[in-house]
Amino acid sequence: MLHLLLLLLLLFSNVGRSRSAVVKSLPGFSGDLPFKLETGYVGVGELQEVQLFYYFIESERSPKDDPLLLWLTGGPGCSALSGLLFEIGPLQFDYSDSSENRPVLKLNPYSWTKIANIIFLDAPVGTGFSYATAWRAYNSSDTSSATQTYEFLRKWLMSHPRFLTNPLYITGDSYSGVVVPIIVKEVYDGNEAGREPPMNLKGYVLGNPVTCEVKDISQRIPFGHKTALISDELYESTKKDCNGDYVNVDPTNGACLTDLEMVSKRLEKIYLAQILEPICNFMSPNHTRLKWSRSILEENIINVVSMPLQSRPWCRNYNYLYSYIWANDRNVQEALHIREGTKPEWDRCNESLSYTKDVLNSVVYHRYLSKTSLRALIYSGDHDMAIPYVGTLDWIRSLNLTLLGMWSPWFVGGQVAGYSTLYVVGMKYDLTYTTIKGGGHTAPEYKPKECFAMVDRWFSYYPL
Numbered sequence: 001m002l003h004l005l006l007l008l009l010l011l012f013s014n015v016g017r018s019r020s021a022v023v024k025s026l027p028g029f030s031g032d033l034p035f036k037l038e039t040g041y042v043g044v045g046e047l048q049e050v051q052l053f054y055y056f057i058e059s060e061r062s063p064k065d066d067p068l069l070l071w072l073t074g075g076p077g078c079s080a081l082s083g084l085l086f087e088i089g090p091l092q093f094d095y096s097d098s099s100e101n102r103p104v105l106k107l108n109p110y111s112w113t114k115i116a117n118i119i120f121l122d123a124p125v126g127t128g129f130s131y132a133t134a135w136r137a138y139n140s141s142d143t144s145s146a147t148q149t150y151e152f153l154r155k156w157l158m159s160h161p162r163f164l165t166n167p168l169y170i171t172g173d174s175y176s177g178v179v180v181p182i183i184v185k186e187v188y189d190g191n192e193a194g195r196e197p198p199m200n201l202k203g204y205v206l207g208n209p210v211t212c213e214v215k216d217i218s219q220r221i222p223f224g225h226k227t228a229l230i231s232d233e234l235y236e237s238t239k240k241d242c243n244g245d246y247v248n249v250d251p252t253n254g255a256c257l258t259d260l261e262m263v264s265k266r267l268e269k270i271y272l273a274q275i276l277e278p279i280c281n282f283m284s285p286n287h288t289r290l291k292w293s294r295s296i297l298e299e300n301i302i303n304v305v306s307m308p309l310q311s312r313p314w315c316r317n318y319n320y321l322y323s324y325i326w327a328n329d330r331n332v333q334e335a336l337h338i339r340e341g342t343k344p345e346w347d348r349c350n351e352s353l354s355y356t357k358d359v360l361n362s363v364v365y366h367r368y369l370s371k372t373s374l375r376a377l378i379y380s381g382d383h384d385m386a387i388p389y390v391g392t393l394d395w396i397r398s399l400n401l402t403l404l405g406m407w408s409p410w411f412v413g414g415q416v417a418g419y420s421t422l423y424v425v426g427m428k429y430d431l432t433y434t435t436i437k438g439g440g441h442t443a444p445e446y447k448p449k450e451c452f453a454m455v456d457r458w459f460s461y462y463p464l
Helices: 002-013 080-088 142-159 176-192 213-218 220-226 232-242 254-267 321-327 330-335 363-369 389-398 448-459
Strands: 019-023 037-044 050-057 068-072 091-093 105-107 117-121 139-141 168-173 201-207 354-356 375-381 402-412 415-425 429-436
Touching (some): 037 142, 068 080, 068 142, 080 117, 080 448, 091 321, 117 142, 176 201, 176 363, 201 448, 213 220, 220 232, 220 254, 232 254, 321 330, 375 448, 402 448, 429 448
Parallel strands (some): 068 168, 139 354, 168 201, 201 375, 375 429
Antiparallel strands (some): 050 117, 091 105
């Protein structure tokens, strides 16, 4: 009982004000970090019961001039550390030099921090190292999480006023495609209402974004047909029998159910995140089930760690195990200044969130933002079957924007890196949509060089 009281006192003593610390070195990386890393907590919500944890990395080029990005990883419930280590951050695991008990870090030559200041945020509450001091505060939703993230950003900028004039972009991928447009609207409306501090909001960036889960998942069937995974005959039969709706199926529609069962059999051995890669199911070292995104990329359980190395198939998912080993190391948590006792265990994607999906389709927010003077970049890995590009193109076209730039290839190193198109509204709002050739879910993990070139050009207002 005494131990519990001491723990509660510790938690509440840490809630009073936001705290941050500079991290100069990290276990697994040799020498001092060649970039500025700050970590910390910002209290939001009633009585600051929600403590959101962040990693802030200054631009390695020009911190005072380069854009400021707020980055949210999907899920909901996937840690920002996943985006940092596996996608766009300055560090990544050196798989050739790492062992199961000794993860080694190296520099990412295509880190977006080479051209931007980035706040990687663990949101919603319960994600990564973010926590709450009261059980009721763990209940969150799309809208409440967006509100808390907006509050976080206001408080963070007030404590980091030198970044108030930097161009601000709200960014993220996967399920954050639902939440990011809500946050952008809150920031925009807050500026219009004169809320402090004023933010230099310029736009938003979304990768492989969930927009409407039902429609996004339904688009897997047209995508499977386009990529020759589903035959012409089966596709036409399924489209006819199911009336184009492959998720909300009438249980009395036997023909549709039969077609969908046949479709499932054709796709059950396909890795949804990148259809060209092997499907590899695994367990984490502590035998908890791993998923990239709840209801989007589910894995079956096979204990890969116990399999002999020579008989183990190459598996991209196996790379994620290093993050569990590294982030749950006490020395790592001390280096990151994690508050002791606030989280029993770090999860790359927390499946136990008390989370309500109360925004079933975020297109309404894009439609609202299209009436502003903001800019948007939306990109899709063209081999992502989890959130297929065909569905993303569908909702973008539903905005009825003016097509300015035709579907055209763009290049990196003299090779086609993807295909892009540009939409505008008058001389104000513009939306660039692009595919990343060979990219999966999510694209920067599969095509880091191409994605870096994409954002470098876009932030600089250059054509892709």
